[in-house]
Amino acid sequence: MPKKKLAVYTATGCAACENTILDIHYDLGSLTRSADIVFWPYVLGSQWDGLNEQGPVDVCFFAGAIRTEADRIAAVRLRSNSKFMVACGACAAFGGLPSLTDIHPGTPENRPEHLDEGNEFLLPKLESRVFALEHIVDVDYFVPGCPPTRDFLWAAIQSLVYMGDSPARMSFAASRLPMALAESITSGIVPPRGSVFAGEKAVCASCSRIKEEKKFRGFYRPYQIDPDSGRCLLEQGLLCQGLATREGCGGLCTAVGAACRGCFGKAEAVFDPGAKMVSAVSSTFDSTEASEIEGLTKTFVDLAGTFYRYTLATQCALKTPNAEETKHAPDNS
Amino acid sequence: MTRFEPKIIAFLCNWCSYVAADAAGVSRFVQKPNVRVIRVFCSGMVDPSYVIKAFASGADGVLVAGCHPGDCHYLAGNIKALRRSFLLRKLLSELGVEGKRFRLEWIAASESPLYAKLMNEMIEDVRNLGPCMRSSQKPLKGVA
Amino acid sequence: MRQTILEPLRWMEELTRVMVIENGGPPKTFLQVMTNLNLSKMCIGRPVEELPRILTILSPAHHLVSAMALDSLFNVTPPPLAVNMRDALLQTLFFIRHMRKLYFFLSSHSNPFEDFSLSQRNIDQHSVPRDLIDQIMRHVALAQEATKILGGRADHPISAVAGGVSRFLKQPYYDRLSEIGRSCLSFSIKLARVLADIKLEDLLYDFDIQPILSLTIHGNSNEVQVSDSSGELIYQFPADQIFEKIGLQQEPWTYKPFAFLKEKGWNSLDSEKVTSIYFVGPLARLKFQKEIEYPLSGENWKSFEDAFGSPPTFGIANAYRALQVEIFQAAGRMVDLYRQESLTGPVIRNIPTEVKEEGIAAIESPDGLIAHRYKTDSRGIVEKIEILDSATQNNAIKCLIAKRVVEESADWNHDPKITKGRIEEALLPF
Known part of the structure; x- marks a missing residue:
């Protein structure tokens, strides 16, 4: 050979x-x-x-x-x-x-003008x-x-x-x-x-935390609570992207108590990680009152920067570049 | 220059809103021709990814319409749609899609005048906002 | 006019090249960093607690300084366990970073990925035993395992959070850590012994750099100290004033700004006497140190001292020696900090109760002083970030080194590749 x-x-x-x-x-x-x-x-x-x-x-x-x-x-x-x-x-x-x-x-910014x-x-x-x-x-x-x-x-x-x-x-x-x-x-x-x-499935498949019924009573930012060890982070109110993310890391971040941010990209079956997360998170809101749900939603910050942390250029359906942007290749001399 | 004609995608629930839209046509209410209707079985099945896909494929506005709370054919499908709508609207606005472009409405089977009114209202709102980010672009691969 | 471009430079974490313009008279040399990450645009609008995870893109040590800036922003004091765990991680990062640099340097005359039988044949007087190089990488791998235990991930750690760290260690980790610590310490001493026999001046193009200021953080007092070339302290200021004292100058020919002391004002790099730029990193720290915390056995240290000169000169060979000294210092601290007593405690983090809207922190990273300052709104959404990354923004020194090599290179007109190699070797230990 x-x-x-x-x-x-x-x-x-x-x-x-x-x-x-x-x-x-x-x-x-x-x-x-x-x-x-x-x-x-x-x-x-x-x-x-x-x-x-x-x-x-x-x-x-x-x-x-x-x-x-x-x-x-x-x-x-x-x-x-x-x-x-x-x-x-x-x-x-x-x-x-x-x-x-x-x-x-x-x-x-910070780009010399001339x-x-x-x-x-x-x-x-x-x-x-x-x-x-x-x-x-x-x-x-x-x-x-x-x-x-x-x-x-x-x-x-x-x-x-x-x-x-x-x-x-x-x-x-x-x-x-x-x-x-x-x-x-x-x-x-x-x-x-x-x-x-x-891997093919979502990070949740290899995350060792125990997942029970998901009911969201409130959203917390990572600095606000110390999550219980061994329990699903999403269930504790932390935005964890494991369920929309491709498996393969073995749940490295969730094992340390830090929520997943999706560095492996979306899982095979997901269309858009942001949409998947919106769907997953909001379906666990424990309320049927519009005003209550709206109040809960207001506590979330920076959804786009969280859901598309690593994948904005290719997997955010609304932000992928169009054909015109990728063209204008300079000469390869 | 020709006037901007917005493209609106309407996800209508089979049991109420679709019937209302049908009746609005039969009753010959004046409706603007900017709407593309997609019949779904319940507003609860309109996953956020459908909405994002619609915008990514060039829609200027998306309407999801279902039965009034309590009237859902599947008991609580419309409540599921309601729960998702707030977070979805927030995500969309962070990505540059204005709040008025995405609406969730309750339209019962008997409310055909309401349907026509809401639709015309939304078309004008979206027309005033102008084309959405992907309106005239050919989508790149990954977005069907 | 003649333009020569040496690219891409080896061992640089960012795409870097040297451009030489000859237009009659002495050649003009520019060290150009061609990567632009636009960090502030990346971070503005993000929740501030995410910054430690985002800014590790600069280097793992930025994860730690970022977490410390969060401590100050949220006005929390991390419990002793967390402080120790972060410090243990930092020392491990020192060990890895410097070991890698030595690995790069020692393997520079051979291809470390070459077929073994071939590489044995190509041995010349510059070659370092292949076995030693492999052992260096083995210990880097061990230390990486330790960072994975302490930081969650090896290259982009995640465990430091506002007010502490995110999890306790488990029992098996303590045993493994102390094993790793001991192994790293004994190897670092062995390495120092082996390297003591190698005359660095023969291996590389050694020269002294003109007298220049140096900047270090004094460990316990959290004071930034500015000292002159002889190691004498000129003045000092508290670390939280660092962004008032140090300015960043953007030049049109590189994407990285230059750090300089505001007090003296920016003067262009062309001028004969450059007074406002300063020097960081292992050699700067070493100059300041009166004694070594974890000495080798007496005579070995003696040989170091003799080699350094007193006070140590700012030479390339000395910069490599400083790496070695810091390696066994770091290994010694690792052994101390990896003990179970240091890494156990009742609390791992304190939960913040307020948002102060401004946070600042500065530490000594392996490559030198780094500092972060964040401004946020009342909900902790980032409005402004300032980052002093001495390792790269202090590139005025690197430019001067490159310039010096080009000017002194008699081979310049014959073989630019030799000059390129010399520049790379000279820049590596800084």
Whole structure:
């Protein structure tokens, strides 16, 4: 088997995704007989001309959202060089935290004004809004999470490197992936495009808290109460997004007593995470009086910023970019 | 320039509001042609995602109409719709869809004049607000 | 005019490059940060208690300073257990951050992901034993496990909340933590011994930076201290005045603002004597320290002291040594704080009862002083945020370092790649 070539890159975001890859370093070392990491500016100091010399890359893990022209050019370049493009982390997959800036559009602040014309320093221009990777180029697979959990990232790397060639390794990956995905990678078939390397159900399925009947008497902000351990956070009046969010983290945040904010994106069956949450939360209001319900509703704050915390660019049906916005690609020189 | 003609999606309950709309037509009340009616079995089944999907697909206004409280064919479906409406309106307004574009009304089978009046009123309200965010845009993938 | 761009710079958390413009005369060097997160737009309108979770996008330490700013905003004092847990997390973050930097530095002459048989063949005088590099990463992984226990998640912790932390630890965690702590401490001492035999000056392009001010927070008094190049204290001010004393200057050629002391006023980086910019991070902290809390055995420390010079000079090699010193200090504190006595208590958090509408906090993060200030309305919805992230907004120093390397690089016209490598190595420990 010829060695596979991997590339890793981060656009606008933070280094957490790359650090997660670094953290599996110990296992990653075992990959070296089957794959080489040929392009990774953060750790290897790779340069763009080096990428051209390398020739085509097999799998590219792209993290970070598209916020500047430089991000867009990087995405286009890596796409044209790679066989599989993987959107790694919430920013690349859904726009992530950076896309929060687009809830209330307007002119971007703290941006030097005189940049646009005659810019001798060639600082990349900002895009009109924050895009997820799939808005700019075709994406083959997604590894969601902020940052992705080590297990799924490692499973994704193994699946795409070995493609069924090493059954022993595949058993780790397969045990962590949804059945359809697991079957295709163990039998050496390329997983269907658009597959998400995470669970299928909602976070509630793996959250260890006990869920009883949901009746909402009042809404609390996280600083206002100390939730009982072991009981569903939503039932205690905290806005927890677990029921609209894709499973895979194993209920990391709820285990610590912090409510889920949906970094894995919406669960498979959900149309729009905000709509799902509105439906779920308000159906538990313990009242039939319009005025009482209205009063209860007034205590909620910042629904949009909570429900679409990580997913505004791709999963908020009202805020996804339209075809015109994603166009105007600059030349890729 | 041509006058802005808003598109209103009306989710009407099969047992009351739809009958009222039907009767309003039969009785030849004057109604503006901006409404697209979707018959549903109960206002309680209109999930918030239907409303958001309607707006995302280019609607300028959405009306959900059901039986008066207590008259629901399924006992309390309309109360479910009522519970959801406040939080949904709040979310919509945070996303830039004004409160007047989404209405929840109780229209009994016998209230066909009320239906015609409410509809005309809403169309004018929405016309004054102008096109909604997705009104003239081709939706991108993910929104059917 | 000739323009040379060195990009992207290695080991930078944000997309960064160096642009050199030669127009006759000495070359002009610009260190450009090309990522713009627009944090204030991200945070305005959010409920303030969500900020610790949002602002970890900067670095995990921002989670902690953000939670402390919430304490001040809600006017609550976290119970001792919570303070210890947060501190334990912070020390672990120090350990991880510095270890990673050493890992980057030590593996810079080889590809750590190279096939083992190949890498053995490519050994030259610069190579560090592969085994040591692997061990560093093993201990980073261990420390990551500890952050996961203490912070809920490793890279973006979530456990610090207004008035405390969000949950108690469970019994098995105490044993695991003390195991991790001991292992990290013994390795950090071993690492220091191994590295003592390596002459850093041979491994990298070492030079001293011109005398410059440094800024640190004094642990117990919560005073920000400004000292000159010899380590002498010039003046100090309370940490909650930090945004009155430090200004941010936005230049047109980079997305990151520059932090400077308002008192001295901003002077452009071109001028010969730059007086208003300052220096943070491990080396700045070390200069201030009169003694080391967790000394190595006497003679080892002696060798450190000799290497540093007295007072330590602001050199690149010394910056790397400062990382090592902080690593075993952090490991020592980890062992202390991981003990069950430190991490048990009757209360984990105090519930706030008021909203003061303004909160401010500053701490020493692994990369240097960071501070947050929030203004909210009476319901705690964010209206304004100010963030001082010294590690990146203090990039005036980094610009000066890059400039210096370019100017001194005799190879400049032959191979920009060598210059790039030198810049990267020089910027890494700051």
